[in-house]
Amino acid sequence: MSYSGGHILIGSQREGQVSRFPAWVMLVVPLAAILFQVYVPLFFEFLGFLEMPLLVVVYFALMRRSQVGGLLVGAFVGLAQDSLSKNPLGMLGIVNTLVGYFAASVGLRLDVDHPLIRLLLTFFFFLFHQFFYWLMVHALLGQPLAFELQRTLVLGLLNAVVGISLFHFLDKLRKAT
Amino acid sequence: MDSFLNRYRSITVLLLAILAQLVLVAFQVKNDRDVRMIRIWTVTAVTPVARIVEALRGGGSGLIRNYVLLRDADAENRRLQAEVDRLKLENNFLKNELNMADRAKALAVFQSHTPSRTVAATVIGTGAGTNSKMVLVDRGTVSGVERGMAVVTPDGIVGKVITAYPTASAVLLITDPDFAAGVISQKGQVRGTLKGQGTPVCRVDYVPFEEKVEPGEWLYTSGDDRIFPRGFPVGVVKVVRSAQPFKEILVDPSGMERGIQDVLILVEGVHQAIPDTPPANQPVFIGAPPPADTVKLPDNPGNSPSGAPAGTEADKLRTQYKDIGEAQGHKFGEGTPGSKPPDFNLKLPGPLGAPAAPPPSKPAVPPGGAPRP
Numbered sequence: 042m043s044y045s046g047g048h049i050l051i052g053s054q055r056e057g058q059v060s061r062f063p064a065w066v067m068l069v070v071p072l073a074a075i076l077f078q079v080y081v082p083l084f085f086e087f088l089g090f091l092e093m094p095l096l097v098v099v100y101f102a103l104m105r106r107s108q109v110g111g112l113l114v115g116a117f118v119g120l121a122q123d124s125l126s127k128n129p130l131g132m133l134g135i136v137n138t139l140v141g142y143f144a145a146s147v148g149l150r151l152d153v154d155h156p157l158i159r160l161l162l163t164f165f166f167f168l169f170h171q172f173f174y175w176l177m178v179h180a181l182l183g184q185p186l187a188f189e190l191q192r193t194l195v196l197g198l199l200n201a202v203v204g205i206s207l208f209h210f211l212d213k214l215r216k217a218t
Numbered sequence: 219m220d221s222f223l224n225r226y227r228s229i230t231v232l233l234l235a236i237l238a239q240l241v242l243v244a245f246q247v248k249n250d251r252d253v254r255m256i257r258i259w260t261v262t263a264v265t266p267v268a269r270i271v272e273a274l275r276g277g278g279s280g281l282i283r284n285y286v287l288l289r290d291a292d293a294e295n296r297r298l299q300a301e302v303d304r305l306k307l308e309n310n311f312l313k314n315e316l317n318m319a320d321r322a323k324a325l326a327v328f329q330s331h332t333p334s335r336t337v338a339a340t341v342i343g344t345g346a347g348t349n350s351k352m353v354l355v356d357r358g359t360v361s362g363v364e365r366g367m368a369v370v371t372p373d374g375i376v377g378k379v380i381t382a383y384p385t386a387s388a389v390l391l392i393t394d395p396d397f398a399a400g401v402i403s404q405k406g407q408v409r410g411t412l413k414g415q416g417t418p419v420c421r422v423d424y425v426p427f428e429e430k431v432e433p434g435e436w437l438y439t440s441g442d443d444r445i446f447p448r449g450f451p452v453g454v455v456k457v458v459r460s461a462q463p464f465k466e467i468l469v470d471p472s473g474m475e476r477g478i479q480d481v482l483i484l485v486e487g488v489h490q491a492i493p494d495t496p497p498a499n500q501p502v503f504i505g506a507p508p509p510a511d512t513v514k515l516p517d518n519p520g521n522s523p524s525g526a527p528a529g530t531e532a533d534k535l536r537t538q539y540k541d542i543g544e545a546q547g548h549k550f551g552e553g554t555p556g557s558k559p560p561d562f563n564l565k566l567p568g569p570l571g572a573p574a575a576p577p578p579s580k581p582a583v584p585p586g587g588a589p590r591p
Contacts, residue, residue, distance in 0.1 A: 072263070079343035079354070080268050084275075094346070108228035116235050122346035124260030125354070127380055127390060129246040131239035133346070138239065142232050181243055185395070187416070 060104035061216040070211065071097050071118050079125055090196050092167060094118045096204045098137050099166050100211055102144035103153040111148075115141025129182070136173045140166050154212075156205055163204035167197040258383055261354070265386045268342045269356065325480050328372035334447060335486035337361050339369075341479055342386065351394035351416065353377075357483060358385045366445060368484040374451040374473030375399065375439060376481050387483070392420060392452075392471055400442035401452050401469075404492060406430050409440055412452060412469065419456060422467040431458050431467055438492050449490030541566055 074093035082089035098118050102111030119137030123130045144166055151158050175188040329336050337357050345352030357363050359382045367379045369389050377397065381388040390397055397414040401422060408429040410422040425431060435455045441448030451472050459466040539562065543550055548560040 072267070075346065076264060076267055076271070078346050079264060080271060082344050083341065083353075089344070109231045112228075112232050112235055116239070120239075120256060121260045121264075124257040125264060125343070125346040125388075126350055127345065127352050127388065127394070127396065129243045130256055131243040131246075134239045135236055135243075138232070138235050142228070181240075182247065 059106045062214060063216060066214045075121050090199060091203060092200055094122055095140065095167065095170050096163065096200065096207055098141050099144045099163055100208050102141040103148040103162065106145060106148045108142050108145040111141035111145030112138045132177055135177065136170055139173065140170055159208050160201045160205055164197045164201040167200045168193060257381065261383045261386055265342060265354065272342055322480060324372045325482060329482060333488040334484045336482040337363060337485050339481050339483055351391045351414065353389050353391065355387050355389055355481060358383045358387050360384050362485050363387050363483050368446045368487060369481050370450055370484060371473050371478065371481055373475060374453060374471060375446055376473040376478055378445050379483065393418060399446050400440040401437045402440040402492060403431050404436040404438060420469045420471055422469055423464060425465045425467055427460055427462055427465050431455055431465065433458055437469060441489050447487035447489045449492055
C-alpha cells in the first residue's frame with residue numbers, strides 16, 4: 042500500500058473516498074472485538090490493556106466518513122460493552138458515541154490512510170475515551186475512579202501501535218472500488 | 219424545517235443518541251434497576267461464542283498445534299525445531315491439564331465437604347473495560363443461580379453474583395471498589411468490612427483503633443452481610459496501620475491467589491464456626507522417616523573431643539570447657555568467688571585436642587619464585 046507521504050489534509054478525490062465494507066464485516070468485526078476484550082485477558086492477562094472495541098469504532102468511523110454511521114457504530118459497541126460490565130447501560134455507550142462522531146468528523150478532513158495520522162488519532166481518541174469515561178463516572182454516578190495520566194498515556198501509545206496493525210488488517214476487508 | 223433538519227442532521231442524531239442514553243443511565247441510577255433486556259441480548263449473543271471458543275481451545279488445541287507445527291515437516295532442521303517446540307507446548311499443555319485436574323479435584327473435595335449447597339461454574343469471560351473487576355461464569359438462572367449469591371473457591375471467597383442471566387452470570391470480584399463484605403478476625407474476633415480497591419489487595423474498614431489485629435492473622439466471613447455465610451476464609455492480614463478513628467488494614471485475598479477458572483456458587487449457604495487454625499487446603503507432603511539402621515552419624519563430627527555429635531559453636535565450646543574442667547578436677551558451679559579457675563588454655567590429648575596442623579618450620583617459597591636473599 043502506498044501512502045501519501047507529503048501531506049495529511051485531504052487534497053484529492055481519492056483521499057476523500059468513502060470506504061465501504063461488506064455487511065458481515067460491520068457485524069463480525071465489532072463482535073470479535075468485544076469477544077476479544079471479554080475472553081482473551083482470561084488467558085493472556087497482559088492483553089487486558091487493549092481497548093479493541095474502541096479501536097474498531099475509531100476505524101469504522103474514520104474510514105466510512107459518515108458522522109451518523111460513526112456515532113451509531115459507537116453507540117452499539119458501547120452499549121454492548123456496558124451490557125457485559127457492571128456499568129449502567131449507556132456509560133460507555135455515550136463515550137463511544139462521541140468517539141464515533143468526532144472520529145468521523147475528523148475523517149472528513151484528514152487523509153486517514155496515512156499511518157502517522159492513524160497513530161495520532163488513535164492515541165488521541167484513546168485519551169478522550171478514558172478521560173470522558175472518568176468524567177462521566179464522577180459526574181453521573183458520583184463514584185471515585187482514579188485517572189492515572191502516565192498510565193493512560195502509555196496505554197494510549199500501546200493501543201495506537203496495535204491500532205496501526207489492526208487498521209492495516211481491516212483495510213483488506215474493504216470493498217474494492 | 220426540512221432543510222434545517224437536513225443541514226443539522228448529524229448533530230441532531232448525535233444529540234438524540236446522547237440524550238437517549240443519558241435517560242437510560244438516569245433511569246437505572248434513580249430507580250436502582252437494570253434494563254435487563256439489552257443485557258440479556260448481549261450476553262446471549264456473546265456467551266455462546268465464548269463457550270464455543272473455550273471448547274475449541276480445550277478440545278482442539280492439540281489438533282491445531284500439531285497441524286501448525288507439522289506444516290513445515292519437509293525441512294529437517296525446521297522439523298526438529300518444531301518437534302522441540304511441540305514437546306515444550308505439549309509439556310506445558312499437560313502441566314495445565316494436571317493443574318486443572320488438581321483444581322477440579324480440590325473443588326470437588328471442597329464441594330463434598332462444605333455443608334453449603336453449591337453449583338460449580340467455569341469462568342468464561344471478563345467484564346468489558348480495561349478497569350473491569352468482573353467475570354462471567356457459565357451458570358445462570360437455569361442452574362438455580364440468583365443475584366446476590368456468594369462465589370467461592372476452596373481457598374476463599376471470590377465475589378458475588380451481580381446479575382444472573384439464563385445461561386450465564388456476572389460475578390463482581392472482591393477486588394472491585396464496589397465490593398463489600400463483613401469479615402471477622404480469627405484470633406480477636408474483631409469485625410470489619412472488607413472492601414475492594416481495584417488492586418489485588420483489599421482493605422478492611424471500620425475496625426476501631428483500639429482493637430487488636432495483627433499482620434499474618436486470617437480473616438473469615440462474619441455472615442453479617444447476609445451474602446457470605448459465616449466461616450469462609452477471606453485472606454491474610456498484610457498490613458496494619460494505626461489511625462483514628464479506624465485502623466488501616468490491608469488484606470491479601472486468598473480466594474484468587476491461584477487464579478480463578480473454576481468457582482463454586484453458594485446457592486444455599488450454611489454458616490460455619492470460625493476455625494481455630496488457619497485453613498490448609500494444600501496438604502503439605504511429609505516424606506517417610508529413614509530406616510533406623512541407615513542413620514549413621516560420623517565418628518567424630520565437629521571439634522568435640524569426646525566424639526559428641528556436632529551442635530552449634532556454643533555447644534562445641536561448652537563441651538570443650540567441660541572436658542578441660544574434668545581433666546583438671548574442676549567442677550563448674552562450685553567454689554567461692556575468687557577461687558582459682560581452671561586453665562582454659564590446657565591442650566587436651568586426643569585427635570581434637572591436638573593442633574590441626576604443625577607450624578611451618580620455614581617460610582614457604584612461592585612456586586616458581588626465587589628465594590629472597
